Amino acid sequence: MHIVVCIKQVPDSAQIRVHPVTNTIMRQGVPTIINPYDLFALEEALKVRDHHGGEVTVLTMGPPMAEEALRKALTYGADRAVLLTDRHFAGSDTLATSFALSQAIAQIGNSFGTPDIVFTGKQTIDGDTAQVGPGIAKRLNLVQLTYVAKITSIDLSARAITVERRSEGGTHVLKSKLPCLITMLEGTTVIRRGSLDDALRAARSEIVKWSAVEAGIEDITKCGLRGSPTVVKRVFAPTPREQKAVQIDTTEKRVRDIADELVASIFTHQPALQHELSSAGSA
């Protein structure tokens, strides 16, 4: 089977700082990493490949330096990497990104075999929208299985897949047909350490680079800034809240008194809540 994993190279958000004077995000010198959520998708893809055979193709869209992220994915054991890179893609929002990626996935299908599963992480840590995965699914007319915590089974002959999907109310067990798109939840698995031979292969691999034309994109107006209706109006560092958490001394006072004080304090801030609770109590 053929699996495509979409990854994104993102700035390590743990190390991002806001410039003290200009108030802009300082990207210079901030290390880039593979979007951590994408690693769960990649590992799941590699597991499926190891179990059912086939190939894993990793795809990303980004500047030439995004090659680093792809090479790393090869080190983990991916079979092939494709970098979608073109000036026309600069300034893409989630709409333009999902358009470009879906076109590239179609082209990957033409070149290396139609994918049975497309994986993405549940969202990226820089954009945090969780829109690109579903956007790709819609454009490629794939069944979308979002927030998947576990792949329970894959039946290749019946072209069926069963997954556990986490939702607010609990866990859905979903059975779907292949091909499908899965956005993978975090904490589901741990990314493997590639073998020495995988690492050697990755260090020497030529990364396939596609321009918009090479990816089969005809309508350039749907790409990059031109194809992006989203406008960033302002970037700012949030000002810290004035209210601070207060540490309560529990050694002197009885815990019951503290609890009473807390409840009283909550009720002064939320009078409606007191009313609601007391009426619920009387009923």
Place this chain on the structure above:
Amino acid sequence: MSKEKFDAIVVGAGMSGNAAAYTMASRGLKVLQLERGEYPGSKNVQGAILYANMLETIIPDFRDDAPLERHLIEQRFWLMDDTSHTGVHYRSDDFNEPTPNRYTIIRAQFDKWFSRKVREAGATVLCETTATELVLDGGGKVIGVRTDRAGETIHAEVVVLAEGVNGLLGTRAGFRKVPKPEAVALAVKEMHFLPEEVIGERFGLTGDQGCVIEAAGTISRGMAGLGFLYTNKESVSLGIGCLVSDFAATVESPYTLLDAFKDHPSIRPLLAGSEVKEYAAHLIPEGGYKAIPQLFGNGWVVVGDAGQLNNAVHREGSNLAMTSGRIAGEAISMIKSQGCPMAPENLSLYKAMLDKSFVVKDLKKYKDMPALLHTNSRNFFMTYPQLLSKAAQNFVRVDGTPKIEKEKATTAAFVKARSRWGLFSDAVRLALAWR
């Protein structure tokens, strides 16, 4: 085991490892370089000053694209007591030359660049791959390394140990001992962000000009140690290092020394308004000539910090590392081109070439310095800086005391602190060690 075999495996992607890998790969050898860090430079710590000459020998046109911070036009040496510093500043417009001699660099960026050159020269570089032990054949010849990737091994004709000051592989294999506490310094440093124009104003610099402060005195609390402050483009790096044996004896902690250094009235205004960007710690080999271990053997050579090739007196390390890496690479390439085995009698060529270079000659010159500074550290790092500060203050403070009495007081302070014989013997021993 990987089926592939290499001409040479280089363990480590610091200055010495990159120099060795680049030299061999550009001479057509099949080279594999292993680096434990996420990328070359991610684990490497230095002040850091780059000496252009030694890199130029390896990559003549490095100035075209290497990430260099500032070229140095001013050097300040400070002797500090708790409230003052007595300084010698050397600043020269001669350093604003077309091909400057010294630069400040940020290793995380510089090493990435150097590694790219290594890859472009044809070497295979594997990051996030730790060599865990050397693989030996029945005859005791090193034939490869074991990695932390599922314990898989990979083979080569020769292994270049550029593994840094701790040198775990070499010590594990019994080629050398763990460095003694009196032969290594522990240095801690911080990088403080400051806008480019603020650095320019504070240090009197324009454009890419840079300034270096190196300071000794009571900041090391009587231990053999040195403080430093280097200007980068948009940050200053500052730190302090002392011998590990001194730290152990005095139970001082490195970070309190650094905090005190930052808070010193001579340093504080230079850092005002800065934001700490990163902090790091590193061991520095300071044993000098007498601490250099065996540098070659059956199928292996040692380069850089792992070979204690560091000149503590002149605070030079990366250039000795680069040069030893280059020379090892040249020697191995010569042996290979003549079709000879990587046996000790052939690899001794590396040591012979190194002995003729400035690396060993410089270390030999100062062979007695580490012992002198170690045994007399309190005098050199506590008493003399304090006396000098007193003398300087005595000289500049105008308070109606007759000059002759002032001079007598200064002389008396020195004699009282160290005795005539002590002063004489310190001077003679220092002169002998410097000779």
